[in-house]
Amino acid sequence: MxxxxxxxxxxxxxxxxxxxxxxxxxxxxxxxxxxxxxxxxxxxxxxxxxxxxxxxxxxxxxxxxxxxxxxxxxxxxxxxxxxxxxxxxxxxxxxxxxxxxITPRYEGMPRPQVIRILKCLPKTNCRECGEPTCMVFATRVAEGIKGGDDCPTLTPAAKADLDAYMQPFAVGVDGIPW
Missing domain, CATH: 3.30.310 (TATA-Binding Protein)
Structure with a gap:
């Protein structure tokens, strides 16, 4: 094509x-x-x-x-x-x-909700992730820039919850060469 x-x-x-x-x-x-x-x-x-x-x-x-x-x-x-x-x-x-x-799709995927992501985070605003606040970090996660591994203070249970929530939004991104 x-x-x-x-x-x-x-x-x-x-x-x-x-x-x-x-x-x-x-x-x-x-x-x-x-x-x-x-x-x-x-x-x-x-x-x-x-x-x-x-x-x-x-x-x-x-x-x-x-x-x-x-x-x-x-x-x-x-x-x-x-x-x-x-x-x-x-x-x-x-x-x-x-x-x-393939079944064609004529609408966009649902977007991750920043507030839902924030609920998984420690909300300490510790800045260990490199972001000024947990809210900014949550926004970066929603944008696909950051992930659970980027929050050093995230508990394993909270990371699992965040990863499970974000999994549906990661459709098709495996194998990107950059």
Whole structure:
């Protein structure tokens, strides 16, 4: 389905001092028909029907796939951006080839609730995780940036509870090469 694209790497003009680069991959083929299958397989956080697009939150990045464009934010450098686009190209082609075995999904996945995550945390605001408060840490967990292993004071029972709660939101993210 997706054979080729042209990549555009740029710095965020709104934040010229940012230490990351943004990326657009302009697709030479329209992948709109694959988007509901991609959404079903990778668990998109947001799905828009018209015009079709699906957004994924993976490892602290937002990846949005449109019919003729892939947008990736917060890349460390151009090499990382290229790896992510190539991974997404492979995923688009994989789900398209397997579409008979996939039930398409036309809405985004439910989002983790920050308050529910906070209930699992010690709420001491100890800063040992590198965040200023447990609320900020909970937000980072909801965004997929942090996890239970990143809280040094989390009890094993609380970690198990947090991991169990977060498991449904981790659909399809295994095997990401970056």
């Amino acid at each position: 997706l054979r080729s694209y042209r990549i555009e790497i740029f710095n965020n003009t709104c934040m010229p001092g940012a230490m990351s680069v943004q990326c657009f991959a302009h697709l030479d083929q329209d992948v709109s028909e694959a988007l509901p299958y991609l959404n079903a397989e990778l668990g998109g956080s947001e799905y828009i029907k018209d015009p079709p697009s699906v957004t994924f939150k993976l490892h602290g990045k937002l990846l949005t796939v449109h019919g003729r464009k892939i947008a990736v934010n917060a890349n460390k450098n151009e090499e990382e951006a290229r790896k992510i686009v190539e991974w997404m190209k492979r995923e688009i082609n994989r789900v398209w080839e397997s579409r008979q075995a």
